[in-house]
Amino acid sequence: MLAYIIRRILWSIPVLLLLTLTVFLMMRSLPGGPFDFVGDKSLPKSVVENLERRHHLDWPLAWQFSSYVLGDGITGGICTGLSFLPGCELVQAGARIGVSEGLIFGDLGMALKLRGRTVNELVAESLPISFQLGMVSMAIALIIGVPLGIMSALRQNSWVDYSSSFIAVLGLSIPNMVLGPLLIWIFPLTLGLFAIAGWGARPPFFLGFIPNIFDWEFWKHAILPAITLGTAFSATIARLTRASLLQIIREDYIRTARAKGLREQIVVVRHALKNSLIPVITVLGPLIVAVVTGTFVVEQIFGIPGMGKHFVTSIGNRDYTVITSVTLIYSVLLVTGNLMVDIVYGWLDPRIRYS
C-alpha cells in the first residue's frame, strides 16, 4: 500500500510539470498581454517595456519558464555557465531584478496586475477561506444528499422517491446566481437572519485553515453561501446514492443477509450502503477539490474573499503567474484527492487491493 502511494506521488510529478508547461504556453498564446492596457487606456511602448522587463517578460519563453520553475538563481547560473545559449544576454541583464525563487522552492512568483504582491500571498489569504466555505458546503451536501438518496432507494417509486427526485432536480437546476440572491432576500432582508455578505472568520486560522467553529460570526456568514453551493451537490449525491443503492440492494449477498435474520437497519447501513458509496466517493473526490479551491459565482454574490475569483479574473487580466499557479494548486489538490479516493475504495470494498 505504502509503495503504491509513493509510486503514485512520484508519477504525479511529471504530470504536474507537463501541466504547468501547458498552462504556461496556452496563456501566452492568447492575444494581448498583461500590460497592454490600464482600465480603458493603452500604455505607451516605453512603459510596457519597463513593465515587461520588471517581470522578465522580455526574456525568451524558455527562460521565462525556467525562471518560473527553477527560479532566477538557477536560471542565472545556467546562463553564466552556458552563456552561448540564445537569449542569455537578456537573462543576465535582467537577473538583477529578482522575480521568483522558483516553483521547486515553493515560490509561485509575483502577481502581474496586483502590483507588488506575490502569488504566495494571494493563495495564503484566499485558499483558507475557500476551503472553509467548501467544507461547510460539502457537509451540507452530504447531510442532505445521502439520506435523501437512501430514502428514495428504499421506497422506490413511492411518494418519498418522487418528492426526493423533485427536490434533487430543483436543487440541480436552480443556478447559484438565482439561489444566492433569493436566499439573501429571504433570510437577512426579510427575516433578519444571517449576514448578507462578507466572511465571518479572519486569520490567523488554526493550522492555517480551520476557523473557530464555535463563533456565531463564522456561521452567520457561512450558512447562506454554503447552502447555495451545497444544494446542487446534494442533488448529485442523492441521485448517485439512489441509483447505486438500488443496484446493490438486489444483490445476492443482501438477500443472504436478510435471510440470516439481520435487522433491516444493519442490512442497509453495513452491507448495502457501504458498497453503494463507491460511485459517490468517486465523484466526491474531485468535487471536494473543486469546491475548496473556490467558486467564482458564490464568492462574487456573497462578497467572500476566496480563491475562485483568481481563476476567472487572472485569465482576462492575462496575469500569467497567477493563473499558472492557481491551476497548479488545483491540480496538486486534485491528484491528492484522487489518491485519497483510491485509498478509501480499499476500505469500502475489501476486494480492491493495490500492489
Place this chain on the structure above:
Amino acid sequence: MFSKKFLAVSALAVLLVVIAACGGPPPTPQTITVVETVEVKVIETVEVVKEVEGETVTVIETVEVEKIVEVEKIVEVEVDSGNPDEDRVVLDTHIGSEPPTLDPSLATDTTSSFFIDQIFMGLTTFDDEANVVPALATDWEVSEDGLVWTFNMRDDVQWVHRDPSNGEISTVRPVTADDVKFGIMRTLNPDTASDYAYILYIMAGAEEYNTADPASDEFADFEAAVGVEVIDETTISITVKEPAAYFPSIVGQATTYAQPSEIIDLYGDNWTEAGNIVTNGPYTLRDWLHSAEIYIEKNPEWIMADDVQIEVFGGPIIQEASTAMAMYENNELDTMADPGWGPPLPDMDRIKADAQMSEELLIAPRLCTYYYGFVNTKPPFDDPVVRKAFAAAMDRQSLIEFVTKGDQVPAHSFAPPGIYGNVAADFSIGGFMVEASYDDQLAQAQEWIAEAGYPNGEGLDVVLMHNTSEAHAQIAQAVQAMWQEAFPDANIDIENQEWAVYLKTMQPDTDDSEKPNIYRLGWCADYPDANNWLNEVFNSKSSSNYARFNSPEYDALVEEAASVADPETRAELYRQAEQILIQDETAIAPIYYYTYVRLYKPWVSIVINPVGGDPVWQWTLDADAKASARGE
C-alpha cells in the same frame, strides 16, 4: 464492540472540540503578538590574537567586552477588545474591488486612487469646479520662459504612522521637498515600472530616464539629468521640456506625491500594508485585509484635522453591486458609492420611482466620455460624410433614458464639460449629433448617406465591435437598431471580443482587415486639461489613436496648445482642434458624458470633485440619525 466504536467516535469528537477551541479567538482582553526590537546589553567573550612586536610568538588573550545589541523580541500586547469604533463617527461603505495597490507611483484604477487620495497629499489638488488649488504647495511661480516651475511647500505637514498594536497615530517627521523629489524619481525609475510614468514625460529628462536601460553605464547620468531640484526643505523646482500651462495639474497627480523613502527602503513592496505605511493625508490606513475589507482612520495630526468630522471610513470589498445594494437598503451601508460602481442598472427604475430612494440618489458630472470611434482608414469610413451620417443617426437622449439610465449628458465633443478647453457649450461643433428634434437629425443623416453614394445605406457592410460586457452590448444593440432604422438597406453586425483581445485588435498598428469599422471606447481625465484628451488620444502619433485619425493640421494645433502659456490662446486652439476632430472630420462619434450615479443615506452629506475624486474629509455624517435608522 459497541464500546470500541463509541470510544473512537467520542475521541474524535473531543479532538474536534479541542481543534475548534484552539482555532478560537483568544479570550478578552485580546492579546496580540508584536515583534519589537529592543536594545540588550551583552557581555561577550572575545579572543584577541596579539602579535608582540619583534617576536614571532602569538599570544592569545581573552577579553570581556560589553556591548549593546539590538535583539528582536516577541512581546504580547494587550488590546482592548471592545468595539473600538463605539464613540466614533463611522461611515460604512462598500468597496467595489480590491485595490491593486496603494502605492502612489503604481496606482492606475479608481479604487486605488480613491484611497490614495484620502491618505496622501499632492502639491496641488482640484476643487469642486476642477480648478487647480494649492495643497502641499502653498504657491508656485513659473520662470519667464515658462520652463522652470518653483513650488513653495507647507512646513507643517507630518508623516504619520499608525501602530496596529494600540491604534495610536503618531507623527514621524515633517514632509519635505526631498520626499516630493523621491516620489517623482521613484515613479520615473524604469525599475519601478510605473504605468502612469508617461504623464510626467513633460518634465525635462523624464522620458530619457524612464526609457533608459537600468543596466547601462550611463543610467546614473540619465537619473541626474531629470529636471527636479530641491532648493531647500520646503522649496522644489521642476524644469519642464517645453512650456506647459497645465503643469500645476500634473503635480496634483498621485505619481508626483511625496513618498517616505525610509519606509519604502525598509519594507520594499510591502510598504503599503497597514502597520507599515506612513501617510500624510487627512486619513491613514487602519486595516487592509486583502480582498475582504479596508478601513481608513482620521489622521489627528493633519493640518486641517479640526475640520474632519468622519473619523473612520471603510467597509467590505463586494464586487456584486446587487449584494451591496441589499446591504444599503438594509441600512448596513451609508453609501452605495464606490467610484466605479453605482447602484445596479436593473434597480435604477425602482430607485427613481421610490419616494425615499430617489431623494438619496445623487447624479453628478464625471470627466469621462463614452464614444464610438470610426476606423478612419478603412472604407467606407474613410469618407467623412459616411462618418457624419453614422454619428448623426444616434438618438442619444433615448439611449440615455432607456438603456444607460444614469442621467448622462448627450455628447457632441470629445472633452466633456469641466475639462479646460472643452467646447461642450458650443453647438457649432458637433451640434448635428444633438439636435433638439431627432427627426431632423435623422433626415440629415439620411441625406448625408445618400450624398456619400449609399442611399438608404445600400451597399454598406458595417461591423460594430465592443469589448465583452453586458452594458456595452445593450448600448450596441440600441445603436444598431437606430442605424438600421436610419439606413434600412445597410448590413450592420455587432461583434464583441474579450477586453485584452479587443485592445490588441484596436491597436493602431494592427492591420485594418482585422479591425471592425466602428469600435466603442471611453476616456476619463487624468488631469482636467484638453491636452490629456485631444493631444494624448488623437494626435496621430498617440498609441491610443485607435481611430487612426491623421490630420497634420490637427496635430499642429494640439501640439501648439500644449506649449503656449496664454489661457485664451490655448482655449481657442483646442476649439479649433475639436472643430476638426468632430465637426469637419467626425473621426469619432461622442455618445455621452459620464455621470457619477450614487446613493447616499440622508444622514450623510458629501462633496464630490469631478477630478480630485471624493474628499471624504469634507464629508459629514449625522451619527444619531444613523443609529436611530439602524434601530440602535
